[in-house]
Amino acid sequence: MTDKNIRIEDLVNRDYQYGFKTELEPGTTVQGLSEDTIRFISAHKKEPKFMLDFRLKAYRQWLKMKEPRWAHLQYAPIDYQNIIYYAEPKAAAKKLKSLDEVDPELLRTFEKLGIPLTEQKKLAGVAVDAIFDSVSVATTFKEKLREAGVIFCSFSEAVQEHPEIVEKYLSSVVPATDNFFAALNSAVFTDGSFVYVPRDTRCPMELSSYFRINTENSGQFERTLIVVEENSHVSYLEGCTAPKFDTHQLHAAVVELVALDHAEIKYSTVQNWYAGDPATGKGGIYNFVTKRGKCAGRRSKISWTQVETGSAITWKYPSCILSGDDSVGEFYSVALTTGKQQADTGTKMIHIGKNTRSTIVSKGISAGQASNNYRGLVQVSKGAEGARNFTQCDSLLIGPNCGAHTFPYIDLQNASSQVEHEATTSRVSEDQLFYFQQRGISKEDAMSSIINGFCKQVFRELPGEFAVEATQLLGLKLEGTVG
Amino acid sequence: MTVSESKSSYAQQVRLSKAQEVRLGWVEALRARALKAFDEKGFPDKSWESWRYFTPSKLLSSAFEKPVPAELLSKEDPIFAGARCRIVFVDGLFSPKLSSQAPGNVDFSELWSGLFNHPELETRLGRDLDKEDNPFSLINTFAFEDGALIMLPSGRQALEPLHLFFFTTGTRGPVASVPRILLVAEEGAEVAVVARFYGGNHGQNSFENAVAEIYADAGARVRWTNLQIQENESGSLFLQTRAYLKEKAELDMVTVTRGREITRNEIRAELEGPGAQCRISGLSVLSGRSQAHQALSVLHRSPGAVSRQIYKNLLDGQSRAEFNSLAEVCPGAQKSDSHQLNKNLLLSDDARVYSRPKLKIYADDVQAAHGSATGQADPGELFYLRSRGLDLRTARFVLAYGFAEEILSLIPEKEVRAEIEASVKNAVHAMVRG
Numbered sequence: 010m011t012d013k014n015i016r017i018e019d020l021v022n023r024d025y026q027y028g029f030k031t032e033l034e035p036g037t038t039v040q041g042l043s044e045d046t047i048r049f050i051s052a053h054k055k056e057p058k059f060m061l062d063f064r065l066k067a068y069r070q071w072l073k074m075k076e077p078r079w080a081h082l083q084y085a086p087i088d089y090q091n092i093i094y095y096a097e098p099k100a101a102a103k104k105l106k107s108l109d110e111v112d113p114e115l116l117r118t119f120e121k122l123g124i125p126l127t128e129q130k131k132l133a134g135v136a137v138d139a140i141f142d143s144v145s146v147a148t149t150f151k152e153k154l155r156e157a158g159v160i161f162c163s164f165s166e167a168v169q170e171h172p173e174i175v176e177k178y179l180s181s182v183v184p185a186t187d188n189f190f191a192a193l194n195s196a197v198f199t200d201g202s203f204v205y206v207p208r209d210t211r212c213p214m215e216l217s218s219y220f221r222i223n224t225e226n227s228g229q230f231e232r233t234l235i236v237v238e239e240n241s242h243v244s245y246l247e248g249c250t251a252p253k254f255d256t257h258q259l260h261a262a263v264v265e266l267v268a269l270d271h272a273e274i275k276y277s278t279v280q281n282w283y284a285g286d287p288a289t290g291k292g293g294i295y296n297f298v299t300k301r302g303k304c305a306g307r308r309s310k311i312s313w314t315q316v317e318t319g320s321a322i323t324w325k326y327p328s329c330i331l332s333g334d335d336s337v338g339e340f341y342s343v344a345l346t347t348g349k350q351q352a353d354t355g356t357k358m359i360h361i362g363k364n365t366r367s368t369i370v371s372k373g374i375s376a377g378q379a380s381n382n383y384r385g386l387v388q389v390s391k392g393a394e395g396a397r398n399f400t401q402c403d404s405l406l407i408g409p410n411c412g413a414h415t416f417p418y419i420d421l422q423n424a425s426s427q428v429e430h431e432a433t434t435s436r437v438s439e440d441q442l443f444y445f446q447q448r449g450i451s452k453e454d455a456m457s458s459i460i461n462g463f464c465k466q467v468f469r470e471l472p473g474e475f476a477v478e479a480t481q482l483l484g485l486k487l488e489g490t491v492g
Numbered sequence: 493m494t495v496s497e498s499k500s501s502y503a504q505q506v507r508l509s510k511a512q513e514v515r516l517g518w519v520e521a522l523r524a525r526a527l528k529a530f531d532e533k534g535f536p537d538k539s540w541e542s543w544r545y546f547t548p549s550k551l552l553s554s555a556f557e558k559p560v561p562a563e564l565l566s567k568e569d570p571i572f573a574g575a576r577c578r579i580v581f582v583d584g585l586f587s588p589k590l591s592s593q594a595p596g597n598v599d600f601s602e603l604w605s606g607l608f609n610h611p612e613l614e615t616r617l618g619r620d621l622d623k624e625d626n627p628f629s630l631i632n633t634f635a636f637e638d639g640a641l642i643m644l645p646s647g648r649q650a651l652e653p654l655h656l657f658f659f660t661t662g663t664r665g666p667v668a669s670v671p672r673i674l675l676v677a678e679e680g681a682e683v684a685v686v687a688r689f690y691g692g693n694h695g696q697n698s699f700e701n702a703v704a705e706i707y708a709d710a711g712a713r714v715r716w717t718n719l720q721i722q723e724n725e726s727g728s729l730f731l732q733t734r735a736y737l738k739e740k741a742e743l744d745m746v747t748v749t750r751g752r753e754i755t756r757n758e759i760r761a762e763l764e765g766p767g768a769q770c771r772i773s774g775l776s777v778l779s780g781r782s783q784a785h786q787a788l789s790v791l792h793r794s795p796g797a798v799s800r801q802i803y804k805n806l807l808d809g810q811s812r813a814e815f816n817s818l819a820e821v822c823p824g825a826q827k828s829d830s831h832q833l834n835k836n837l838l839l840s841d842d843a844r845v846y847s848r849p850k851l852k853i854y855a856d857d858v859q860a861a862h863g864s865a866t867g868q869a870d871p872g873e874l875f876y877l878r879s880r881g882l883d884l885r886t887a888r889f890v891l892a893y894g895f896a897e898e899i900l901s902l903i904p905e906k907e908v909r910a911e912i913e914a915s916v917k918n919a920v921h922a923m924v925r926g
Contacts, residue, residue: 414851428867
């Protein structure tokens with residue numbers, strides 16, 4: 010057996026490398042959902058009254074809503090009373106003046122995850138907001154950003170320090186009652202990231218949030234709000250991991266983006282939540298996320314790029330409301346499902362303004378016994394003269410026991426619009442592999458080249474380091490699935 | 493009586509008696525099962541995925557007359573020219589006077605006598621009742637009044653096309669009819685069928701709820717043309733087609749839709765044998781407030797089967813078209829080959845299109861593709877034609893009719909094709925503006 014084979018066998022048996030749990034002295038936790046839970050969260054975070062009202066209104070609506078079941082997903086019912094809605098490690102409870110005061114155990118956790126927060130080890134050129142269970146632990150490069158006028162902080166901080174911006178834009182894109190999971194998030198969200206870029210500003214560095222769920226049975230309900238004023242630009246990345254538990258954990262986030270005239274937001278995600286046991290399907294994150302951006306201004310642009318590799322269940326449709334004339338929406342996605350993972354993901358492009366354009370490129374890879382679904386809506390409203398959409402969604406199947414499904418929804422009301430949708434489903438064929446092998450390239454390398462080629466259109470949209478990380482992540486996840 | 497009120501009373505009245513009259517216990521039992529299934533299911537609303545863009549709420553609150561035998565036409569009517577072998581229904585009731593004799597080599601008869609003569613049809617009529625998820629199909633099963641049976645024994649070829657005429661008169665007010673068609677082509681048999689649905693000409697809101705079951709056994713070939721053409725925008729037609737294709741069987745189905753308020757075609761083709769092939773295509777030419785909804789699904793249950801779906805919509809006025817199709821490759825159906833294509837040409841800003849070409853794939857060695865494109869006449873193409881001396885209106889006509897012609901060219905019977913081409917030409921001519 011060659012060295013190469015040994016390495017690959019190691020990789021095949023390799024576990025989810027972020028599956029460790031950090032032992033911290035437990036702090037405040039709140040289990041079960043009621044108005045009291047919500048009042049507690051709001052009071053504990055010393056929120057202004059408008060926030061409590063917003064939460065309670067959302068909760069009362071949520072009680073009347075039914076959990077959606079239209080997605081092509083199968084999972085046991087979620088017990089909403091058994092979830093920990095607020096988990097705050099004791100070490101993160103007190104308000105910190107500087108990073109030096111952060112509990113070293115927490116810092117070590119993020120370092121192990123490859124997200125160094127201490128000054129000397131900071132990733133060059135990327136500002137990070139690190140969120141651990143329900144609280145934001147630290148935000149780096151805050152000062153440098155402030156010089157440029159950019160506000161980048163945890164959501165809780167924004168509520169305290171910039172309540173007027175929060176009140177103006179909160180739920181302006183995703184209404185509290187938009188859907189079941191968005192309503193739940195609106196009622197109980199604990200923290201998240203907040204970005205505000207003033208007009209005529211190009212954010213000097215990439216912004217990034219890192220989400221970590223640590224406590225068993227806890228749910229993570231974070232909320233991200235990004236507002237970019239006229240003529241400004243920001244690029245934002247998010248990453249996420251969780252320890253291995255045998256029970257499912259709920260992650261129900263809401264992300265809202267607002268782009269005003271000539272503004273541009275680039276939002277990239279590499280999602281690697283714990284996917285559950287590949288053989289039994291035990292454990293893993295239920296990822297029910299509502300992400301939506303509003304191109305409110307003329308010639309504004311919102312671009313979503315996502316690489317979805319983790320989670321037992323993914324239910325996620327990052328969308329663009331193109332209401333400004335000449336605005337542009339983009340969605341680039343690679344969704345990989347292996348083992349018993351299920352993903353139902355895609356986008357919505359709502360064309361309202363004139364000459365709005367959107368591009369959708371979705372690549373689904375399904376292996377093992379997984380199920381991978383693309384579900385996307387392209388809607389052209391009556392007034393959207395000259396709207397243009399191009400959609401391409403390709404699926405790649407690896408092995409005979411997985412499924413790949415495509416559910417496009419195209420709804421057109423304007424004769425001058427042009428909409429095209431294309432989809433193909435295929436597998437990595439024996440003759441493709443043979444072609445590589447007869448040129449001296451091993452089967453594994455051939456496979457990885459073919460898959461990277463398949464995803465290239467999406468990967469090249471990711472910022473530099475993320476593209477490398479995504480390629481490696483995909484390689485790791487697929488080891489062992491290739492026959 | 494409205495359709496919703498009639499849920500149970502339908503069955504208790506006249507509808508069961510026909511089976512009793514001809515002493516078909518198994519049909520009675522089938523109807524009772526269909527009624528029970530329907531009672532559990534109820535009528536669709538917007539929360540049903542395949543009824544998302546159209547719910548029959550208006551239809552359900554309309555009152556309909558019970559059909560009575562009516563003879564409006566004579567046997568010599570030009571409408572029957574070229575249709576030598578035909579079975580005619582008026583308001584869903586079999587009209588022996590207008591129908592012709594069956595051609596010698598094929599069993600082509602009114603359904604009840606057919607069921608009586610062929611007890612073996614018990615395994616065919618309503619075979620997939622337990623899987624049936626369309627309430628209107630269930631209604632047809634428990635309430636069909638009359639129908640047509642087409643049977644071809646092994647290796648038999650029908651020498652000429654068989655014509656089915658469904659007239660809705662609506663002379664006494666809106667009428668609801670529930671005709672049923674059963675086609676069985678045994679091994680290696682070949683047949684061509686032309687089914688014509690003529691709605692009421694008196695502006696009446698009639699409702700036709702038809703079901704066609706098609707069995708193509710190994711190596712059989714079925715060519716089927718549905719003509720759903722009506723000059724006004726009234727009435728509703730729901731046609732549920734269920735096709736079962738065995739090894740190397742072939743089905744070619746073309747549907748042309750024009751006029752009516754609502755037309756809904758639901759086709760489910762099951763490719764049960766290896767190498768089965770089905771080609772389903774359709775054209776809707778809609779104006780005014782007409783709506784055409786196509787709900788299509790092709791299930792690849794066996795390896796090596798081929799399916800093609802091509803649907804085009806030409807829309808003007810405030811018309812609506814829905815293309816909701818699914819190609820599903822079941823586990824183990826390797827080497828399946830499936831294509832879905834939907835193209836829409838919008839001539840008006842008030843027209844609306846919903847396009848949903850869906851894929852469900854559970855096998856890895858398959859070819860599956862779908863495409864959907866919607867737009868208006870290409871300015872470059874218009875310019876090309878105008879630079880060659882065509883006026884704007886003619887140029888638009890050439891492009892719009894050319895768009896439609898691709899589907900018309902798939903109609904296998906020459907005479908039928910010529911007739912429909914003329915009708916579509918007229919319709920397109922009225923739609924294009926200079």
